[in-house]
Amino acid sequence: MNTAFVDYRLSQLDALEAESIHIFREVAAECRRPALLFSGGKDSIVMLRLAEKAFAPARIPFPVMHIDTGHNFPEALQFRDRRVDELGVKLIVASVQASIDQGRSVEERGRRASRNRLQTRTLLDAVEKHGFEALFGGARRDEEKARAKERVFSFRDEFGQWDPKNQRPELWSLYNTRVHHGESIRVFPVSNWTELDVWHYIAAEQLEIPSIYFAHKRAVFERDGMLLADSEYANRGDDEPVFEETVRYRTVGDMSCTGAVASAASTLDEIIAEVAGSRITERGATRADDRASEAAMEDRKREGYF
C-alpha cells in the first residue's frame, strides 16, 4: 500500500498487515512443519497474499493445504490451482471423500446433510500424516463469538481439541509456539481483521477473487431464509422450488450449506459499499452450519475444527 507516513502513524490496514506478517514470520522461524489452510475463499486469498509479502522475494516457505469436501464451487477450485501455480507453492489436497471411502468418516444423512463437520476428521488425519505442527487459518475474531475469545496461537492437544478455559495468555507480540510431540497449533494471523478490512485490503492490493463473490445469475432455492445453490449436493426437496436470482456469495464454503445473498454488487467498490451498509454478519447470513445452535462453532472447535 501507499501510505504517506505522516507523523509516524500507520493506517489501520498497514498496522493490520504488519501484525499479520509478524505472525507468519514467527511461525516460520519457530515451528516445525507449518502449512497454510487454503479454501479459495476471500480470507484465505488475503492470507496467501500476506504470506507472500512476509517472505518476499523468497517463496512462501511452507505448503498450502486444502481440505476438499468434494462439494466445492468449481470456480473456487480453478482459482486455487491457478494461484498455487503462480506462487510456486506446494499444494496438498486432503479429501473428505477419501476419508469416507476409507471408513474414517460417515456421510451425514437427511436433507440438511453437509460435509462441513466431516472436515475435522480429514483435517486431523492430514495433520498427523504430514506431521504438521502449525496450521495457519484465516479465521477472524469478528466472525463469531467463540472466535472472539480465541487466541492468535490456538493450542490443540493430540486430538486436535481446543480447550477455551485453558488458553495460553498472549502478551505483547510474544507468542509461545512450543508444543509436545503430537500436539499442534492453529495460527490465525488475521484475527484482528474485520470483514470490511478484508474487502478493503483486496481492493487496495488489487487481489483477484473467485467470480462467485460478484453478483451473477444463479438457480437457487430457499431454505431456512437462505438462498442455496441448486446443486447435486443440496438435497433439495420437492417443496423447495428453484428460481433464478441475481446473487453473490459473502463466504465460500461447502456448496451444500453456504448461502448466497441477493445482490447486484458486481465490482469491488460496490461490494465494499454493500458490506459497509450490511446489517447482518456474514456467518448469520450465509452459513447454515452456524445456525444449527447458539454454540455451534464452539462445539466444532472443541472437536478440532479450524
Next chain:
Amino acid sequence: MPATNLLAMDMLRFATAGSVDDGKSTLIGRLLYDTKSIFEDQLESVERTSRDRGDDYTDLALLTDGLRAEREQGITIDVAYRYFATPRRKFVIADTPGHIQYTRNMVTGASTADLALVLVDARKGLLEQSRRHAFLVSLLRVPHLVLCVNKMDLVDYDRAVFEQVRAEFSAFATKLEVPDLSVIPVSALQGDNIVTRSENMPWYDGTSLLHHLENVHVASDRNLVDVRFPVQYVIRPQSKVHRDYRGYAGQVAGGVIKLGDEVMVLASGLTTTVTCIEVAGRPVKEAFPPMSVTLRLADDLDISRGDMICRPHNSPMAAQDLEATVCWMTDQPLKPGSIYIIKHTTRTARAHVRSLQYRLDVNTLHRDDHADELGLNEIGRISLRATQPLFCDEYRRNRSTGGFILVDEGTNRTVGAGMVIEAR
C-alpha cells in the same frame, strides 16, 4: 465508510476493566450499537434472549456474551476481542473480565493496549478492585487511562457525586505513574456522554467518551528515539534472480530506521549501513514501529534470528542478569531456584529465578519482603539470570524490548509475564 478515508484512518487498541456489574458489558454494547457495529442477527438474538428472560429493555450486555460456560455461570472467563470503527478510527477492544481471579487476563489485555478504560459505579465509588485495575494499567504502562464514572442516571446526574469519585481517583493515581488521565461521567444504559455530550450533565465540560477515543493521540506513545530491530527471520531466496539476496526480516520495536543509517548488530557489535528497507519486496525510505519490514545491509555479516539491530551509540543493554516485575499466570507457584524458558523479543533462552525480592499487594501496593513464592495472579519483583545475554531496555522506556514471557519447560505453558526494571 468511504474507501477514500481509509488511509487517514488509524487504529486504537484499548482494554476495558471494571468490577462485576459496573456496566462494562453494557458500555461496550452501547459503543458497538451506537456506532452501528452491531448486526441485525446479533441484535435479534439479544432481543430474543432479553424477552425470554423477561427483561424490561434489551440488555445490550448480552452482545458481548461469549462461551457456553460463561453464559451458564453468568461470568466472563477470558479476554474477548471486539471491533468497531468510525470514519476516523478502527478500534480493537480487549474486553477483560474484572474478577479478582482474573488479573492475568487484564495484564494480557493491557499489554497491547494504547488506552485503558476503567469503569466505576457512581453509587459505589472507588472500590478496591478499581484501584487494582488502575494499578495494573500503570504497571503495564498503558499510556492513556480513561475513568468512566458510570450509572450517573442512578445518582440524578449529580455533579457532587462525580467530583467525589474523580478526586478520590486522582489522589490514588498520583501514586501511580499514569501519563494521561481523563475522567468522564456516563450512563452506559441511557447513552449519556457515550457518543454525544449529555444534556443531563450540562456541568460537565469535557468531551464524550467516543470523541475522546477518536482523538486521543497515540502515534507518539511508541518509542521513536531508540532504534531497536530484533531480527526475526533471515530471508535468502536462493533463486537465480535473487542469488545474493540476504534480508533481515522483523518488526521495528523502536526508533525510526532510515536508508543509509549506520547501524550496529548485536551480539557481534559489528557496524554496517542500511542499504535497503523493504515492505513486501517494495522499497521504502524509513521504518518505524510497528512496521514489519526487511532490512538489507551493506556488509555480509553473520546475522541470525535473535540478534538485534540498533545504532552504534544507542544500544540496548546486553544483559544476563535482570531485575523484573512479574505477573504470575499459573496455579503452580513461582519459587526462587526454578528454571524457566524466557522469550524476549525474538530471542529464547533459559532463565534461573535467583530470588524473589517481594510480593506486591495490588490493592494496597504494600510490599511483602518475606514472601517465598508467587501464586496465580500475584505480582512481585524477581531477579533472573539468563543463559544468554538478552538485548533489552527498561520496560518503562520501551514496552517491546522490556517485556518478556516465561514458559514452563515441562508443560510448555506460558506461566509468567515480566517487565524489565533493571538489567546488567
